[in-house]
Amino acid sequence: MQIVDRTVASFHYTLTDDAGQVIDSSSGNEPLSYLHGVGNIVPGLEKELAGRMAGDTLQVVVQPEEGYGMPNPMLVQVVPRMAFQGVDQLEIGMAFQAQTPQGPMSVAITGIDGDQVTVDGNHPLAGKALHFAVEITDVREATVEECVHGHVHGAGGHHH
Numbered sequence: 001m002q003i004v005d006r007t008v009a010s011f012h013y014t015l016t017d018d019a020g021q022v023i024d025s026s027s028g029n030e031p032l033s034y035l036h037g038v039g040n041i042v043p044g045l046e047k048e049l050a051g052r053m054a055g056d057t058l059q060v061v062v063q064p065e066e067g068y069g070m071p072n073p074m075l076v077q078v079v080p081r082m083a084f085q086g087v088d089q090l091e092i093g094m095a096f097q098a099q100t101p102q103g104p105m106s107v108a109i110t111g112i113d114g115d116q117v118t119v120d121g122n123h124p125l126a127g128k129a130l131h132f133a134v135e136i137t138d139v140r141e142a143t144v145e146e147c148v149h150g151h152v153h154g155a156g157g158h159h160h
C-alpha cells in the first residue's frame, strides 16, 4: 500500500542538522505514526513521503520554509531576571511555559546578561534545514475515527 491521504504511515527517522548533529531520532522507540495529508508532520517531509511504501528508505532535506518556518523576531524578548522567581539557577537552554495573551507558549532562555534574560518563543528548529533519514515500516488505511479526529490512534498515536 502506498502512502496517500487517509493512510497511516509509520516510520523510523533520524533528524540531523546541517552539521550532521543528531537532533532527534526514533531509534530505540516505536516508529512514529502519522495520518497522511492533514499536516501531522512538517510539510516538506509529508510531501516526500507521499507515494512511498513500507520498506522504503529515503533521505530528505527540508528547508525551513517547509519545516518549522523562519524565526519571528517578535517572539524574542528581554525580561528582567526577577520574572523567574522560584527558579534557583537560570541557564541558557532552559524552557518555560509563558502565559501570553495568546495562551501558553513554550519559551527557551537564549541569553543571560546580568539582570537581563533573553527568552525566545520560536520553535527551536525554526530557521533550520532538517535532514531526515527515514525508513518506512508500515502503511495502513486510516480508520474513519482517525480521519475525523485528524490524528492516529493506538501505537505511536493518541490514546483517548
Ligand code: ZN
Residues within 6 Å of the ligand: 146, 149, 151, 152, 153, 158, 160
Ligand atoms: Zn482521536
